[in-house]
Amino acid sequence: MKDLKFAVVDIETTGNGIKGNRITEICVIILNNGEVEEKFTSLVNPSQSIPLYIESLTGINDDMVSSAPAFSEIADEVLKITRDCIFVAHNVNFDYNILRAEFAAIGMEFKRKRICTVRLTKKLIPGLFSYSLGNICTSINIPLYDRHRAEGDCEATVILLKRCLSLDENGEVIDEYLKRKSGADYLPPNFKNSDFDKLPTATGVYFFKDKDGVPLYIGKAKNIKTRIKSHFQEKSNRKYELMQQTHSIDFELTGSEFLALLREAELILKFYPKYNKAQKKVSRPYTLTSYHNQKGIEVFALHKNKIAPVSWMKFYTREEAIKFMEELCIKFELCPKYCGLQAQVNACDHYKIMECSGVCEEKISVEEYNSRVAKAHEFIGHYDDSCLLLEKGRTKGERSFIYLNKGKYAGYGYIGPMDEMNHPEEFTNYLIPAKTSSYADRIVNRYINSKKNLSRIPLTQTNEVPHEEETELWFS
Structure with missing residues (x-):
């Protein structure tokens, strides 16, 4: 370890997390060949007020830093003293990232290899109750003076680093942590x-x-x-x-x-994990309903009322609803005016649907038009039938499936290449039941509406063997 030179650093800050946090005090101690070679300590004017709780913790207040140099005035010294050194701190990413942010704010780059004494101590002195600097010092008898001041904490960290270096005689642990490709630079202090x-x-x-x-x-x-x-x-x-x-x-x-x-x-x-942003409350869905107008024409409509006399489908965005209605209109030759796609027009003039059924201009009878609507009803009725959606598995030859019970997410499972399956209705042997929710409904809805070629197998209420093409889909 004689070839390694360490810059042990401790900073005190205004306590605003990572972003917006400013340095109030810094100490850098250079350790070379196991001996302290140089020390730099300074209060720093953060150009902002120090919160009372930080003042209570560190003892550093606004009056103490009012005449202290700004970071820009000491930046060259910090850059110079840490050059060609490995940056060391207790919970290194905190000190390192805040210091880099201070340099970046004045248009300077700061980049050093780094080592965390929390992670180093966990590896070399396992089994301690706590790995906070104060508790480590108490556990292994390291003197710690002026706690939560940069110089006091930095001096204790230097002693801790020396202890770790003595336990890592061949430098294997240090070498492991210095390998950037391992990702250790970025790991949380408590993570192996x-x-x-x-x-x-x-x-x-x-x-x-x-x-x-x-x-x-x-x-x-x-x-x-x-x-x-x-x-x-x-x-x-x-x-x-x-x-x-x-x-x-x-x-x-x-x-x-x-x-x-x-x-x-x-x-x-x-x-309900603490750090997941609360899932946004899904707005009330658009309900597809239908009614007969004064002419006797059956009209499709989209609305957000809680109660509808007839409810055909639900959509969680207006875009999804419009896209479905346009496809329905084209598939069954319906009238955009009577499918909620145009309003306040006498005759259809839709930008996308060039051919209207003509019922809006009395080119076909109401009876003929309503028979087309009836076919659309039948299509919608089967649209949310129970089915399996087939997806990639976790390993080669395995397939995953998502079970939709009448269009609602109800579970999932995996079928391996050696599992015996004669027809899809036997999927229940592999089913892991799941609770549906408005979030799951929305995910399923978007997935189905965005996929042109779904691997979808309908499920029947009987044990009939499915069509040959369905079986091939299942086992392919």
């Missing part, structure tokens, strides 16, 4: 590097958990490992707080991104 290496690059949902295993945040990703690393690199205050409380990360593979979306929605509603 080996656990990060085990994360999959496949599709599924993931869970940030606290020390008791309670989910703090749940997300979905096509590539779990890459997505989680991006969380580590985000600099928002909220994400920083999440990282500080994360002790482990769990995951569940789904194979299908669609299924991952459904599982994410279901699990968020089950656990």
Whole structure:
């Protein structure tokens, strides 16, 4: 370890998280060949008021920093003293990111290799009750004076670093943490590097958990490992707080991104994780209904009333509803005027539907038009039939399925290449039931409306073997 030079850093701040946080005091101690080579300490004028709770914690107040130099006045000194050094701090990402932000604010770049003494101590001195600087110092008898002042905390961190270096005689742990490709630079202080290496690059949902295993945040990703690393690199205050409380990360593979979306929605509603933004309340859906006007023509209409005499379908955005009605209009040669697509017109003149049925201009009889509407009713009636939506599985040869019970998400499952399936109705042997919700309804709705070629198998109420093409779809 003789070739390594360390800049041990501690900063005190105005306490506004990562963004908007300003330095009030900084101490840098250079450790070279195990000996203190240089020290730099200074109060810093943050150009903003110091909150009372921070003053109570650190003892630093507005009067103390009013005549102190601004960071721009000491930036060159900090840059110079830390050059060619490994940046070391207790919970290093906090100090490092705030310092980088101060440099960036004055148009300067600050980039150093870094090591966290929290993670280093966890690796080399396992089993401590707590890894806060104060508790570590108490546990292993390191003197700590002027707690929550930059120089006092920095001097204690120097002693802690020396202890760790003495326990890492061959430098293997330090070398591991200095490898940028390992992702250790970005890991939360309580999270093991080996656990990060085990994360999959496949599709599924993931869970940030606290020390008791309670989910703090749940997300979905096509590539779990890459997505989680991006969380580590985000600099928002909220994400920083999440990282500080994360002790482990769990995951569940789904194979299908669609299924991952459904599982994410279901699990968020089950656990209500602290750091998930509350799922926005889904607005009241648009209901597709119909009625007969004074001419006896059956008219389709979209509305948001809670109660409708006839309710055919529900849509969670007007765009989805309009798109469906346009397709219905074209498929069954209906009149845009009587399908909620045009209003206050005598005859249809729709920008997309060039050929109207003609009922608006009495070119066909009301009876003939209503017979077309009846066919549309039949189509809509089967639109939300129970079915299985087939998706990618988690492994080669496996298929995942999403079970829709009368159009509503009701569960999912996986069928492997060796599983015996004679017809789709046997899917219940592999079904994992799930609770539906307005969020799940919306996800299913959008998915179905956005997919041109759905792998969809209708389910019957009998045990009849499905058509040959359906069987091939299931086992392909």
